[in-house]
Amino acid sequence: MLPAARIGLLVAALLSAAGCVDKGKSGEGEGAGKQPATAATATGNATDPALNWGGTTPHDTPPIANPLLAQAEAVMRKADPGFDRFDVNYTTGDLDRDGRDDVVIEYGVGDEGAMRHVAKSIYVLLARDGGLQLQPEVTDAFSGCPVVREIVGGQLLADALEACIVPFPKTIGYYAFEWDAQRKRLRQVYEQDTEQRVVMRLQQLREALLAQRKDEIDLHLRAGPLPVAPAERDKPRAAPEQVFADAALRRGFSDTVGMLSHVEFKDDGEHQRKASLPAPANAQSAERALYIDLQPRADDSLFESDGYTYVLDASVLVRWPDPGKTGGHQVRFNLIDGDLYLSEHGAFDMDEEG
Structure with a gap:
């Protein structure tokens, strides 16, 4: 190829x-x-x-x-x-x-x-x-x-x-x-539109997590789509990252997607949208938030995987708090061909970001 x-x-x-x-x-x-x-x-x-x-x-x-x-x-x-x-x-x-x-x-x-x-x-x-x-x-x-x-x-x-x-x-x-x-x-x-597509895919991933449908979950925990050519599909590939193997992370993500699915998006920049729920009053924890970047930077707008080049139609970030701490966890996906694929995940801290 x-x-x-x-x-x-x-x-x-x-x-x-x-x-x-x-x-x-x-x-x-x-x-x-x-x-x-x-x-x-x-x-x-x-x-x-x-x-x-x-x-x-x-x-x-x-x-x-x-x-x-x-x-x-x-x-x-x-x-x-x-x-x-x-x-x-x-x-x-x-x-x-x-x-x-x-x-x-x-x-x-x-x-x-x-x-x-x-x-x-x-x-x-x-x-x-x-x-x-x-x-x-x-x-x-x-x-x-x-x-x-x-x-x-x-x-x-x-x-x-x-x-x-x-x-x-x-x-x-x-x-x-x-x-x-x-x-x-x-x-x-x-x-x-792109926002509606992202919310639908996140809801579907949430439902798969709640029902423990591993095959459906794993589809979203790879960096990109399966190769289109059958011969390419049979080649060894990196295993999907088991982001949600931990029950607390599974629950945090599922709860956040469920809570934010019906929250109205607001502008968070020229091409950014945000839906969020603030932390409880007097709490120092992070908010639950869903960010959608509709125009990833030019150098981030294409993604290569298995010899193919894909267009990144949006970057999607889901964040939720870690109770009792100033930070929490986040998972970032790329929207490619109408589906979500894992980009990165890990902990974040508001104090360090601020």
């Missing part, structure tokens, strides 16, 4: 995104273990500029035959012969809840012409007795630069990126859609 983040390759990526290099790619979405499909891999904003051209999908794994995606490509080429001229991304799953896998295709990062512009298109192909059936275009259901992620439980999960033709775009919104069979269109189930 080529190293990520080489300036020359970034330039090549931008030229290719602008249409100066004619490439097509196709990859299946994250569902079922993020298995790659035809000529590319799963979705996600992990990128290697040498292999990706301004979008969000690395494509450095060998082709894997998938009859469903081959059928989808055939349907799309008949409907739009040039559909794979630019970026193509797939995700599969049962969207209409009939027990059969459907396909959602997202394609296009630019159109040729006197005025070049971003032009992504998204289509749904539903499984029918005669094969995949193309539905009316559903692009209008999305805002921003859309990226389809996966189909889970009959819902299509998707993200909105800040831009389509930059090498490392930030995610600015998270969506879920269901299929409206009567109207033949996607119906939005929810829309989340």
Whole structure:
């Protein structure tokens, strides 16, 4: 695998995104273990500029035959012969809840012409007795630069990126859609901004801690996502840090997330948000607080793991007091591809900080 983040390759990526290099790619979405499909891999904003051209999908794994995606490509080429001229991304799953896998295709990062512009298109192909059936275009259901992620439980999960033709775009919104069979269109189930996404993920981690679901907990106690390529996943990796092995830390974190989940965020700087509960009157202990930095410093905005470069969409810090002391404990996470991954943890002291 080529190293990520080489300036020359970034330039090549931008030229290719602008249409100066004619490439097509196709990859299946994250569902079922993020298995790659035809000529590319799963979705996600992990990128290697040498292999990706301004979008969000690395494509450095060998082709894997998938009859469903081959059928989808055939349907799309008949409907739009040039559909794979630019970026193509797939995700599969049962969207209409009939027990059969459907396909959602997202394609296009630019159109040729006197005025070049971003032009992504998204289509749904539903499984029918005669094969995949193309539905009316559903692009209008999305805002921003859309990226389809996966189909889970009959819902299509998707993200909105800040831009389509930059090498490392930030995610600015998270969506879920269901299929409206009567109207033949996607119906939005929810829309989340970054703050809402962070709170949801923290709540889910809290629930996993309370239920002692170790596998779910460990997903958040690594530095970054699992590699998208199956061959890379089998390589030895550092074990997740057992931050919450201590019952007191588990309880402190869980209590703090539970208390702050419904506290209104306030500005704590130009790009910082804070939700907090002050310490009791006359107490010298620290407050319970949740900090979200929506714009990590330029030198901290990218993170490399397992040969991929990820965009840090936010930095998240959870703090809670140690009873009877002037400090407490803190855990910092990075928000990557809509999930939280451990950055650092440890004790802090207000006297030392002050």
